[in-house]
Amino acid sequence: DIVMTQSPDSLTVSLGERATINCKSSQSVLYSSNNKNYLAWYQQKAGQPPKMLIYWASTRESGVPDRFSGSGSGTDFTLTINSLQAEDVAVYYCQQYYTTPRTFGQGTKVEIK
Amino acid sequence: EVHLVESGGGLVQPGGSLRLSCAASGFIFSDYWMHWVRQVPGKGLMWVSRVKTDGGNTGYADSVKGRFIISRDNAQNTLFLQMDSLRVEDTAVYYCARGAGAVSRDWHLDLWGRGTLVTVSS
Numbered sequence: 001d002i003v004m005t006q007s008p009d010s011l012t013v014s015l016g017e018r019a020t021i022n023c024k025s026s027q028s029v030l031y032s033s034n035n036k037n038y039l040a041w042y043q044q045k046a047g048q049p050p051k052m053l054i055y056w057a058s059t060r061e062s063g064v065p066d067r068f069s070g071s072g073s074g075t076d077f078t079l080t081i082n083s084l085q086a087e088d089v090a091v092y093y094c095q096q097y098y099t100t101p102r103t104f105g106q107g108t109k110v111e112i113k
Numbered sequence: 114e115v116h117l118v119e120s121g122g123g124l125v126q127p128g129g130s131l132r133l134s135c136a137a138s139g140f141i142f143s144d145y146w147m148h149w150v151r152q153v154p155g156k157g158l159m160w161v162s163r164v165k166t167d168g169g170n171t172g173y174a175d176s177v178k179g180r181f182i183i184s185r186d187n188a189q190n191t192l193f194l195q196m197d198s199l200r201v202e203d204t205a206v207y208y209c210a211r212g213a214g215a216v217s218r219d220w221h222l223d224l225w226g227r228g229t230l231v232t233v234s235s
Contacts, residue, residue, distance in 0.1 A: 040221035042158075049208055049228055050150075050158065055221040093158055097221050100172040102148070102160040 002026050002096050006105035014113045019081040021108045023094035028074045031098065038098035041070055041079045044107075045090045053092075054079065086112060115139035115224055117209050122229030129199050129233070135192040135209030135226055143167075143187040146212035146219035149194050151205035152228070161207070162194065166216060177203075199233045206230050 003026040013019045029038045037057035042050040052061045054070040057077055067082040081088055089112055094105040121133040135147070149161040162173045162183040171183050182195040192209050206228040213223035 038220070042222075044158075049225040050222075051225070052213075052221060052223045055213070055223075061223070095158075095160075095221070097219070100163065101174050102163070104158040104160065107157045 001101055002099060002103050004094055004096055004103050004105040006094060006108050008108060010109040012111045012113045013084045015086065016083050019084050019110050021079040021092055023077040023105050025075045025096055029096045029098040030074050037073050038096055039077050040095045040097060042093045043090045117224060117226035119207065119209050119226045119229040122207065122231045124232045124234065125199055126235050127199060127201055127233055130197045131199065131231060133194040133207055133229060137190045142190040144215045147185060147192045148210045148212055148222060149183060150208045150210055153205045201233050204231060204233045
């Protein structure tokens with residue numbers, strides 16, 4: 001199974017500042033035939049189901065604010081939230097969809113300082 | 114508007130069974146792979162199972178293999194999860210989710226239901 005490891009486990013950021021979350025996979029999730037990274041990011045607010053944020057490591061889902069961005073390739077990925085807003089308080093998960101079983105990172109809790 | 118609505122959760126004793134349902138609306142259900150993901154309250158997400166568009170291909174997490182069966186009824190736009198030999202550690206909120214891409218492709222999970230709580234306790 002591909003193990004997904006996120007860092008840090010929690011993050012406290014001031015309003016308007018940048019939040020950076022890292023995700024590392026135990027093996028590459030880059031599919032060579034199409035040069036796509038099978039890596040997604042989800043946001044889960046308290047009491048709500050997860051919501052799709054970013055797929056193919058860097059493609060924003062429709063309606064997601066452009067302060068959210070994803071980067072990385074192979075085994076190392078980053079979710080960046082520029083100019084953090086109060087409504088961004090949530091737990092963020094990365095997930096690989098390169099192979100089954102689909103595996104998630106343990107989650108990173110983002111809070112406001 | 115697209116929706117997934119889970120039902121069937123509840124309290125069950127260890128060793129018991131439960132059948133979850135997920136009703137889909139607003140999209141062509143038969144075009145999409147479907148998944149179950151669970152979450153112990155206060156903990157992270159764990160992928161449980163998936164089923165292909167026609168129900169002919171399934172996959173499971175090792176922890177549920179041999180105890181859970183995923184299936185679907187495309188005529189009724191409904192996904193199921195039959196859970197047998199339930200254990201205390203199966204206690205979680207169970208979400209159904211849609212695999213993006215449609216037909217032969219099963220990518221990220223682009224649509225989620227609100228979940229149904231399964232509690233396994235004596």
